Amino acid sequence: MTEILKLDDGEQLDFDRATVEQAYDRWAPVYDFVFGGVFSKGRKAAIQATGRVGGRVLEVGVGTGISLPQYAPHLRIFGTDISEAMLRKAKRRVKALGLKNVEDLAVMDAEKLEFPDNSFDVVMAQYVVTAVPNPEAALDEFSRVLRPGGELIILTRISADAGLRRFIERRLQPVVRPLGFRTAEFTWSRYAQWLATTGAMGLVENRPIPPLGHFSLLRIRKTAIAAAA
Ligand SMILES: C[S@@+](CC[C@H](N)C(=O)[O-])C[C@H]1O[C@@H](n2cnc3c(N)ncnc32)[C@H](O)[C@@H]1O
Numbered sequence: 712m713t714e715i716l717k718l719d720d721g722e723q724l725d726f727d728r729a730t731v732e733q734a735y736d737r738w739a740p741v742y743d744f745v746f747g748g749v750f751s752k753g754r755k756a757a758i759q760a761t762g763r764v765g766g767r768v769l770e771v772g773v774g775t776g777i778s779l780p781q782y783a784p785h786l787r788i789f790g791t792d793i794s795e796a797m798l799r800k801a802k803r804r805v806k807a808l809g810l811k812n813v814e815d816l817a818v819m820d821a822e823k824l825e826f827p828d829n830s831f832d833v834v835m836a837q838y839v840v841t842a843v844p845n846p847e848a849a850l851d852e853f854s855r856v857l858r859p860g861g862e863l864i865i866l867t868r869i870s871a872d873a874g875l876r877r878f879i880e881r882r883l884q885p886v887v888r889p890l891g892f893r894t895a896e897f898t899w900s901r902y903a904q905w906l907a908t909t910g911a912m913g914l915v916e917n918r919p920i921p922p923l924g925h926f927s928l929l930r931i932r933k934t935a936i937a938a939a940a
Pocket of ligand 1: 735838
């Protein structure tokens with residue numbers, strides 16, 4: 712199904728699951744080579760944050776499993792992705808490295824997670840939210856499967872709200888969309904609005920992350936009060 716997305720000023724762009732799936736099936740053979748180094752500092756920071764909470768971790772959009780070897784051995788990791796080709800690489804990595812803390816890897820849409828409520832201590836989404844057709848639907852799912860007191864850890868690109876960077880990001884948007892990327896339509900105000908409407912999630916940290924400081928590490932905690940209501 713094609714989702715029509717609106718930029719803040721009302722311009723519309725289509726971005727659907729099939730496009731993203733195909734894009735990442737194509738990226739799979741070269742993904743680690745192209746995106747391994749450039750995102751490594753962000754991934755390291757996100758994994759460190761995970762260690763503080765511990766327990767069972769859901770990594771959504773686990774891709775080729777590039778982060779999996781970095782998790783502490785006492786954690787249990789369940790990885791999901793919509794691209795079978797990316798997951799095949801992740802499975803090979805787990806086998807080759809003998810990673811015992813990886814519980815399972817499964818094809819699953821971030822917008823429709825097949826887990827009961829409150830299943831995980833941590834939900835991790837590294838460079839994924841902007842790839843999902845309906846990011847708010849995915850964020851709602853992350854919140855649902857997280858236990859009260861657990862943390863949602865998001866590494867993401869935050870689009871500019873205004874100025875030259877916003878102008879450039881908007882011009883780049885149609886070019887990068889077939890590659891499975893979005894540059895323009897996920898500004899901080901969109902996260903802030905989601906946080907305000909959910910009522911169940913509170914921002915703990917918003918830390919700029921290299922490269923270029925256009926990326927952020929967000930730590931968002933599920934409040935026990937909202938979950939019990
Ligand atoms: C930019 S890659 C990030 C991969 C990995 N997390 C990393 O840090 O390199 C985005 C990943 O999200 C996956 N993805 C995109 N849309 C998704 C969705 N709706 N549900 C689950 N995974 C999705 C893609 O297949 C891809 O593996």
